[in-house]
Amino acid sequence: MAEMVSMKSMRTPRDCFAKLAIYCAALLVCAAFAWILSDIARGGMAHLSLDFVIGSPRDAGRAGGIGSILVSTALVLAIALMAALPLGWTTAALLAEYVSAGSRFGGAVRYSLQVLAAVPSIVFGLFGNAFFSIYLGLGFSILSGGLTLACMLLPILVSTAESGLRAIPDAHRLSAAALGMSRTSTLFRLLLPIAAPSLAAGLLLGIGRAIAETAALLFTSGYVDRTPGSLLDSGRTLAVHIFDLSMNVPGGDAAAYASALVLIAALLLINMVAMRLATDWQRRKIMAENSNGYSNIDAPRA
Amino acid sequence: MIWSRHNILSPSVSVDTLTLWLLRGAAGAAMGVVLLILLFLAIESWPALRHISIERFLTDPSWNPGENLYNLAPMLSGTLYAAAGALLLATPLGIASALFIAYYASPHAASIYRRLVELLAGIPSVVYGFWGLTTLVPLINQLHPPGASLLAGILVLTLMILPTIALTAYAALLAVPGEYMLGATALGLSRWGTIRGVALPAAKTGIAAGVILAAGRAIGETMALLMVTGNVVQNASSLFEPIRTLAANIALEMPYAMNDHRAALFVSGLALMLLVMLLWSIAARLARNGNG
Numbered sequence: 001m002a003e004m005v006s007m008k009s010m011r012t013p014r015d016c017f018a019k020l021a022i023y024c025a026a027l028l029v030c031a032a033f034a035w036i037l038s039d040i041a042r043g044g045m046a047h048l049s050l051d052f053v054i055g056s057p058r059d060a061g062r063a064g065g066i067g068s069i070l071v072s073t074a075l076v077l078a079i080a081l082m083a084a085l086p087l088g089w090t091t092a093a094l095l096a097e098y099v100s101a102g103s104r105f106g107g108a109v110r111y112s113l114q115v116l117a118a119v120p121s122i123v124f125g126l127f128g129n130a131f132f133s134i135y136l137g138l139g140f141s142i143l144s145g146g147l148t149l150a151c152m153l154l155p156i157l158v159s160t161a162e163s164g165l166r167a168i169p170d171a172h173r174l175s176a177a178a179l180g181m182s183r184t185s186t187l188f189r190l191l192l193p194i195a196a197p198s199l200a201a202g203l204l205l206g207i208g209r210a211i212a213e214t215a216a217l218l219f220t221s222g223y224v225d226r227t228p229g230s231l232l233d234s235g236r237t238l239a240v241h242i243f244d245l246s247m248n249v250p251g252g253d254a255a256a257y258a259s260a261l262v263l264i265a266a267l268l269l270i271n272m273v274a275m276r277l278a279t280d281w282q283r284r285k286i287m288a289e290n291s292n293g294y295s296n297i298d299a300p301r302a
Numbered sequence: 303m304i305w306s307r308h309n310i311l312s313p314s315v316s317v318d319t320l321t322l323w324l325l326r327g328a329a330g331a332a333m334g335v336v337l338l339i340l341l342f343l344a345i346e347s348w349p350a351l352r353h354i355s356i357e358r359f360l361t362d363p364s365w366n367p368g369e370n371l372y373n374l375a376p377m378l379s380g381t382l383y384a385a386a387g388a389l390l391l392a393t394p395l396g397i398a399s400a401l402f403i404a405y406y407a408s409p410h411a412a413s414i415y416r417r418l419v420e421l422l423a424g425i426p427s428v429v430y431g432f433w434g435l436t437t438l439v440p441l442i443n444q445l446h447p448p449g450a451s452l453l454a455g456i457l458v459l460t461l462m463i464l465p466t467i468a469l470t471a472y473a474a475l476l477a478v479p480g481e482y483m484l485g486a487t488a489l490g491l492s493r494w495g496t497i498r499g500v501a502l503p504a505a506k507t508g509i510a511a512g513v514i515l516a517a518g519r520a521i522g523e524t525m526a527l528l529m530v531t532g533n534v535v536q537n538a539s540s541l542f543e544p545i546r547t548l549a550a551n552i553a554l555e556m557p558y559a560m561n562d563h564r565a566a567l568f569v570s571g572l573a574l575m576l577l578v579m580l581l582w583s584i585a586a587r588l589a590r591n592g593n594g
Contacts (some may be wrong), residue, residue: 012492012494019493022402022406026406026415029468035437039433043436090324090328090329093325094322105326109333112332113333114582114586115579115582116332118578118581119578120523120574122549124339125556126343126571127342130568131342154332184320212426212427215525218556240428242428243432243525246432246436247528267426271421271424
């Protein structure tokens with residue numbers, strides 16, 4: 001909008017001061033970002049090597065690598081996604097396609113998801129410990145950590161999938177109905193495939209959130225740094241490993257830097273791919289139905 | 303047509319109803335998670351709430367679960383000081399960032415800067431904490447020992463909640479109707495005059511909602527504060543004194559807490575959750591009124 005309105009700056013002192021202040025603030029934020037990244041990169045590069053990535057931690061993590069930690073992280077993540085994806089996407093499909101805007105059930109589901117998004121991660125940790133670890137008897141394990149994370153991921157998966165489904169033009173639904181498709185097959189064969197990029201973007205954001213999480217995993221998946229033998233074993237994720245090295249292990253800083261670098265690199269990569277998907281999706285939406293392969297639905301028959 | 307290959311030309315009502323009930327079940331399960339969390343927090347806090355009267359959490363002489371003393375007040379004050387300090391710094395910076403993206407930067411610079419803020423939001427709290435511990439704390443230590451302090455907590459927390467404020471404020475500024483801006487230009491207002499007189503007032507509820515959301519995040523933040531604030535249970539009287547927040551207290555003591563002590567930690571967790579839910583409800587109401 002700002003670009004459309006060409007605002008002539010009248011060069012009053014107050015205008016100049018405001019401009020200066022805003023540029024300074026932006027510069028400050030950039031500088032802080034650069035400071036953090038360069039610190040982590042400089043500290044991490046020195047210790048990072050292939051052996052570090054695939055090796056097992058020795059001497060409480062001071063020496064050795066993070067191989068077993070990466071395995072635990074991947075397992076926790078896999079459990080979380082396997083539990084959260086079906087639940088999240090079906091909930092999104094219901095909210096976007098089946099309930100009316102004023103429906104009480106839809107409103108209640110949406111409200112509780114928004115509450116869930118606001119719950120602090122340490123509270124998820126307490127809940128996971130009380131429910132999964134103790135009440136369900138899973139103990140400190142990959143399984144209880146993953147399930148706790150699944151609860152955390154639900155809101156983000158639902159909201160991205162729901163907005164993706166809502167962005168599909170109604171013409172698709174009407175054409176499908178005119179062709180006599182049932183609502184179920186419309187959903188599975190038409191709407192979900194079209195919304196795939198936004199589902200994928202949400203999935204990546206969820207993965208990012210999950211591998212960044214520490215507080216919720218401290219008392220659910222635990223601290224044990226061996227490669228887990230089963231899903232009921234305790235396993236330490238990368239974020240917990242960084243926490244433990246920097247707080248509880250004197251002399252663990254070098255390894256912590258390198259682990260932080262691995263974590264940040266993974267997160268930046270995931271975020272960038274997610275953003276790329278989201279922008280592609282937006283562009284496709286603007287170009288409308290003609291280019292996305294489903295055009296034959298509303299094209300006139302020759 | 304590709305479509306005729308599948309058996310979709312005969313819409314079967316039974317499949318549709320089945321799908322609907324399946325979806326309803328999933329949505330109900332998603333809703334159940336919140337209730338389950340509240341239920342389990344309540345069950346686990348119950349022993350403490352039964353033995354210990356509510357006001358003792360604020361009036362006991364100290365926090366010493368070994369001797370049955372459960373004063374949460376210093377932790378509560380630590381949490382509020384850190385959150386308030388971070389909000390004080392992050393709100394002007396966040397709004398300035400949003401203004402920069404919306405009105406000052408060239409489209410190219412704006413998209414780069416926005417991406418940077420989004421990446422800042424994606425950095426894990428444990429990495430912020432680690433950076434604070436290895437970089438900020440030694441710096442503050444040179445200024446005024448011990449370094450691990452309220453100030454370190456405020457600075458790290460500022461960086462963590464800034465993206466929330468900046469991105470919600472930007473969204474609120476984008477939602478300001480174009481006619482308003484055109485009208486301001488037609489009246490010959492300068493750029494800052496337009497922002498101060500038109501854009502910010504029009505976007506103020508959205509911006510306020512973002513600030514409240516950020517406050518919720520600041521109150522619930524655990525790892526970063528646990529790593530940089532020194533974790534001494536006390537009422538801080540200066541920026542350079544160490545503090546302990548409610549969330550950090552839970553993370554520190556959960557591993558060895560038993561019986562009433564454990565229940566008292568769940569009470570503080572329940573308090574945190576209710577506080578954040580309250581803030582969130584206010585933000586949601588603001589956002590709704592802003593749109594309506």
